[in-house]
Amino acid sequence: xxxxxxxxxxxxxxxxxxxxxxxxxxxxxxxxxxxxxxxxxxxxxxxxxxxxxxxxxxxxxxxxxxxxxxxxxxxxxxxxxxxxxxxxxxxxxxxxxxxxxxxxxxxxxxxxxxxxxxxxxxxxxxxxxxxxxxxxxxxxxxxxxxxxxxxxxxxxxxxxxxxxxxxxxxxxxxxxxxxxxxxxxxxxxxxxxxxxxxxxxxxxxxxxxxxx
Amino acid sequence: xxxxxxxxxxxxxxxxxxxxxxxxxxxxxxxxxxxxxxxxxxxxxxxxxxxxxxxxxxxxxxxxxxxxxxxxxxxxxxxxxxxxxxxxxxxxxxxxxxxxxxxxxxxxxxxxxxxxxxxxxxxxxxxxxxxxxxxxxxxxxxxxxxxxxxxxxxxxxxxxxxxxxxxxxxxxxxxxxxxxxxxxxxxxxxxxxxxxxxxxxxxxxxxxxxxxxxxxxxxxxxxxxxxxxxxxxxxxxxxxxxxxxxxxxxxxxxxxxxxxxxxxxxxxxxxxxxx
Numbered sequence: 001x002x003x004x005x006x007x008x009x010x011x012x013x014x015x016x017x018x019x020x021x022x023x024x025x026x027x028x029x030x031x032x033x034x035x036x037x038x039x040x041x042x043x044x045x046x047x048x049x050x051x052x053x054x055x056x057x058x059x060x061x062x063x064x065x066x067x068x069x070x071x072x073x074x075x076x077x078x079x080x081x082x083x084x085x086x087x088x089x090x091x092x093x094x095x096x097x098x099x100x101x102x103x104x105x106x107x108x109x110x111x112x113x114x115x116x117x118x119x120x121x122x123x124x125x126x127x128x129x130x131x132x133x134x135x136x137x138x139x140x141x142x143x144x145x146x147x148x149x150x151x152x153x154x155x156x157x158x159x160x161x162x163x164x165x166x167x168x169x170x171x172x173x174x175x176x177x178x179x180x181x182x183x184x185x186x187x188x189x190x191x192x193x194x195x196x197x198x199x200x201x202x203x204x205x206x207x208x209x210x211x212x
Numbered sequence: 213x214x215x216x217x218x219x220x221x222x223x224x225x226x227x228x229x230x231x232x233x234x235x236x237x238x239x240x241x242x243x244x245x246x247x248x249x250x251x252x253x254x255x256x257x258x259x260x261x262x263x264x265x266x267x268x269x270x271x272x273x274x275x276x277x278x279x280x281x282x283x284x285x286x287x288x289x290x291x292x293x294x295x296x297x298x299x300x301x302x303x304x305x306x307x308x309x310x311x312x313x314x315x316x317x318x319x320x321x322x323x324x325x326x327x328x329x330x331x332x333x334x335x336x337x338x339x340x341x342x343x344x345x346x347x348x349x350x351x352x353x354x355x356x357x358x359x360x361x362x363x364x365x366x367x368x369x370x371x372x373x374x375x376x377x378x379x380x381x382x383x384x385x386x387x388x389x390x391x392x393x394x395x396x397x398x399x400x401x402x403x404x405x406x407x408x409x410x411x412x413x414x415x416x417x418x419x420x421x422x423x424x425x426x427x428x429x430x431x432x433x434x435x436x437x438x439x440x441x442x443x444x445x446x447x448x449x450x451x452x453x454x455x456x457x458x459x460x461x462x463x464x465x466x467x468x469x470x471x472x473x474x475x476x477x478x479x480x481x482x483x484x485x486x487x
Contacts (some may be wrong), residue, residue, distance in 0.1 A: 048304055050486040070306045078304040084297040087226050099218050100305045139301075 007056035016042040018204040029181040034201035077143035081155040083135035085128035107145035132159040154184040219315025227323040237327040244335045263339040264347045271431045279365045283386035286369035288379040300487045309482045360466040364423040367470030371477035416448045423466040430462030
């Protein structure tokens with residue numbers, strides 16, 4: 001469960017989140033929407049423990065994500081909007097994930113295959129040398145293999161072709177039970193079959209929160 | 213500990229593949245080769261000859277280029293990862309911030325120290341094959357000094373990397389610190405000394421607080437224990453401590469200074485927003 005109470009985050013004088021309170025429970029599959037600068041990414045980064053809030057509290061399964069980052073992050077999968085230019089080769093990246101998070105490489109290979117990504121042939125290639133779509137598929141495969149209770153996707157389909165999108169939606173439907181799934185998106189129609197809750201943010205505040 | 217070693221290993225592996233590491237290794241390896249080709253070992257200047265002369269030359273060149281190499285290649289370690297969002301993804305896995313930070317430092321220490329050290333080993337081996345006398349005491353002192361100066365500038369680089377918001381800013385700060393420690397501080401102190409505005413003892417103490425200056429003086433002290441080439445300044449130093457104490461100080465002080473900066477950098481890293 002994610003509990004957010006009276007959360008405020010400022011960057012200098014700019015208020016990015018203004019006294020936001022919201023809870024996400026098991027089986028909540030949320031579309032987090034809003035214009036650029038609405039505060040969506042800030043909210044996600046606070047959940048992941050990257051930002052120190054000016055006031056308010058974030059609790060993930062009762063734990064503070066900054067004080068207890070190791071315990072909190074064991075149960076979170078995250079796929080960023082743009083895959084970062086990681087210079088490690090794929091084998092080293094998978095090794096990092098396996099050793100730090102206990103994710104089995106076989107599981108990553110399984111989901112990569114489900115996403116129609118050939119991992120075996122690219123193991124010695126640097127991650128940043130993969131195409132945008134391949135990078136995104138790999139990050140999605142890692143997120144699913146981690147089997148976390150909380151899955152956060154920031155515009156996950158931006159680099160995917162229609163076939164890969166279908167695979168992604170199919171895998172999420174198969175793996176979404178008893179989980180919190182949070183999708184940052186600008187287009188509800190892309191995730192409407194996956195979500196059961198829609199939150200709209202504007203100027204750092206939640207302006208609507210509806211069950212679908 | 214397992215994760216710290218993992219981060220160090222990955223940073224080391226990443227560095228070994230990078231082009232900057234190839235150039236870095238070639239510069240120090242090439243310097244030694246150049247000295248041999250130029251016949252430095254056969255020359256004699258101020259009583260220094262053979263491998264001692266070569267090591268003295270090597271250390272004099274190293275003091276100028278090693279700090280800037282360490283600063284430039286290391287300062288982007290964290291700030292670069294932050295800039296390109298790699299940090300955001302890599303830290304979404306359960307790695308503690310201390311494991312990440314100290315793992316990065318450990319990996320980077322091996323990367324920057326190893327080529328400089330190996331170049332000296334190659335020089336000694338080549339000298340031994342050519343039948344030259346191996347100046348072991350000088351070799352051991354230089355290894356200690358190189359270790360200390362590497363620690364010192366690694367600490368400074370990681371502190372900068374933790375503080376700055378972008379790697380461009382980090383590079384600018386790093387370059388300023390290098391030129392300040394290399395030249396500006398000396399020029400300022402010399403002008404103050406010439407004007408007799410501040411007590412000489414204070415000026416020499418300030419100069420000795422500079423890890424690059426300590427490195428220079430300690431390197432000279434093994435060839436010239438009385439530091440005669442430094443003139444009257446030698447009296448201030450050697451009246452305050454024995455030559456052995458000075459040599460130990462010249463290794464311990466920059467090492468501790470580097471650790472202090474690294475700890476300060478870590479505290480800033482964990483207290484600031486990560487991305």
